[in-house]
């Protein structure tokens with residue numbers, strides 16, 4: 001007996017719509033399809049304020065007003081939602097606004113010397129220090145959203161800020177750290193443990209800072225097929241402070257569930273880069289939350305008193321997230337003359353012509369065009385990997401070598417072709433057998449979550465040679481654990497990866513391979529994300545007009561979150 005095909009979400013909803021309203025019009029069904037497709041493309045809602053279908057939608061029993069009960073919600077502003085998205089968005093906005101409203105009285109006599117010790121000034125003349133200001137805000141508020149580009153000190157700030165909170169508290173605080181992917185959680189754990197040891201604070205404060213971060217799914221207990229997460233409003237997380245890194249990768253639904261699980265008294269600190277690619281699933285939460293950065297005049301006066309001079313900040317007290325968002329603007333990684341830093345700035349401004357000019361006349365050799373045959377370039381740039389492999393299959397050495405260089409592309413198709421071309425060459429060299437996928441030193445990336453095996457989307461492992469045969473090694477904290485290749489969940493070779501998958505990782509050098517024509521996949525955030533994965537060198541391969549079109553395009557994700565928080 002053959003298995004019936006799984007209906008698409010749009011078909012399933014259309015069937016439900018027909019059951020709820022046998023007289024449903026083609027107009028409403030067409031809108032339903034459009035909305036599902038938009039949601040799969042990352043939009044939370046669609047603007048119907050000026051669409052001719054609006055009266056038909058208003059009249060349909062399938063569409064309700066906010067607070068009603070129907071598969072679709074049409075709000076007063078003419079935004080049409082799948083009910084689930086409407087509910088997630090409304091709940092999230094209320095919860096964030098509630099958090100942002102709450103302020104604690106702070107013992108200034110204790111706070112000022114703490115901030116001075118943790119954020120020392122290099123120059124005798126006090127300068128505005130956004131990191132210090134962010135820490136001061138976190139001491140007073142329940143919500144802090146800290147956005148900044150690479151190397152602007154988000155991690156440095158959050159470690160010091162946790163030390164401030166622990167030092168000021170009259171009782172031990174339970175602090176937890178999480179990130180949307182295992183890779184990002186591991187990176188956060190690593191940076192926080194390194195920074196913690198250097199803090200000028202007592203051992204008891206140092207010990208109270210969390211040593212490890214976990215994935216958000218694990219933190220709130222959200223597992224496939226389990227229905228609702230283990231932690232929710234009725235069973236909140238046992239935490240006083242929750243720090244979440246790489247917040248740009250968190251979609252609306254996961255963010256809403258995380259906020260549901262936050263206990264009423266807890267503080268939330270979100271870290272991320274608002275200019276990076278939005279989440280794979282629907283929403284652009286961090287971007288929406290950082291649309292307006294404003295402070296109340298009395299908050300600015302307080303900040304100046306406790307944390308020194310202020311940079312230019314917007315003092316118009318209007319939005320519901322007023323006082324809760326701080327931007328870090330100075331990169332400690334990229335020096336003033338850095339091509340990567342300057343290119344990042346121009347990409348974010350949408351200055352396509354300026355970027356092309358910069359690539360032709362770069363200030364140094366850290367950015368530029370690549371003109372050679374892509375496979376040849378990649379093969380040579382992966383030289384550290386081949387050198388490590390020539391010494392054997394030590395996974396730590398292979399991981400270190402793979403962090404030296406990566407090929408990034410917009411689409412999976414291009415990535416697969418690239419990996420295939422590299423492997424064809426390995427076959428030609430006799431290193432890989434043509435009848436087997438696995439070979440010693442193969443780097444693999446997991447492409448699905450497998451809770452049984454404990455491997456997650458984005459995890460990277462290395463095929464290693466053992467006396468009993470090939471094994472695949474994955475980092476497990478500072479150690480490595482090995483599994484048989486047959487137990488691997490879905491995976492692919494990773495000499496090249498998509499820009500989406502590269503989020504949360506960095507490489508010494510990056511080659512961005514552009515598609516032949518500008519397409520929907522390629523936009524400003526994608527170029528910015530690829531560029532900022534590079535620590536030292538960034539090269540682009542492709543046509544200048546494709547790069548320019550990408551930088552000049554900024555397709556917005558439709559969402560009502562920013563408006564709800566305005």
Ligand SMILES: Nc1ncnc2c1ncn2[C@@H]1O[C@H](COP(=O)(O)OP(=O)(O)OP(=O)(O)O)[C@@H](O)[C@H]1O
Pocket residue numbers: 131148149150151152153154155156157191332333
């Ligand atoms: N105020 C500062 N003064 C001097 N160096 C700093 C300061 N803040 C951060 N750094 C240094 O800059 C580098 C980047 O800092 P950090 O890792 O905290 O940035 P980040 O924003 O978390 O970066 P990424 O997003 O890439 O992880 C580190 O080497 C850090 O020690």
